[in-house]
Amino acid sequence: MSAWDDRVVAEFRANGGGVRGFGSGLVLLHSTGARSGERRVSPVAAxxxxxxxxxxxxxxxxxxxPGWYFNLLxxxxxxxxxxxxxxxxHAVELEGAERDAAFARFxxxxxxxxxxxHDAxxxxIPVLRLEPRG
Known part of the structure; x- marks a missing residue:
């Protein structure tokens, strides 16, 4: 994790999910590295x-x-x-009109x-749905 990610993760955990500049719009995504197989934690807007x-x-x-996207693929x-x-x-990548409608929510x-x-x-820009398992 980068120093920035470390700070955001620590602030998220210390403040009940609240992070300066993001409010309560973040979650911490725990994924498995696409190449390394190592566990990763990434703060992501959700x-x-x-x-x-x-x-x-x-x-x-x-x-x-971002790397977490390739991890989820x-x-x-x-x-x-x-x-x-x-x-x-379980991550499902959205496509077409469903992706566009989801991106509009962001x-x-x-x-x-x-x-x-515009910049990208x-x-x-991919949008994924993270559906509860089990």
């Missing part, structure tokens, strides 16, 4: 939808998706840590996502 979470691999508009079974506990999940939450989409072009 929109709760029913019992699932939508996560957006924006990487703040970078030309390449290789190993879709993961876990989401919330202020209320952890939930085992733009509604924060207009910065519209800029991320021609990359289409």
């Amino acid at each position: 929109v709760q939808e029913g019992g699932s979470w939508l996560v957006c691999a924006s990487a703040a508009g970078a030309k390449r998706s 290789a190993h879709p079974d993961a876990a989401v840590e919330t202020p209320h506990g952890s939930v085992d999940v 733009v509604d939450r924060s207009p910065a996502f519209r800029q991320y989409e 072009a021609p990359r289409i």
Whole structure:
């Protein structure tokens, strides 16, 4: 994890999920490294939808998706840590109109996502649904 991720994870855990600059819009994604097989923890913006979470691999508009996205493609079974506990999940990448509608939820939450989409072009920012397992 980067020093920034370490700080965000510590603040998330110390403040019941609240992180300066993000409010309560983050979860901690526990995934398995695509190549290393090592467990990873990544703070990610999430929109709760029913019992699932939508996560957006924006990487703040970078030309390449974040590592956790590739981890989920290789190993879709993961876990989401919330202020209320952890939930085992299975990641499903959204496509077409379903992806577009989900991405619009992130733009509604924060207009910065519209800029991320512009900056990332021609990359289409992936959106995944993390569905509870079991």
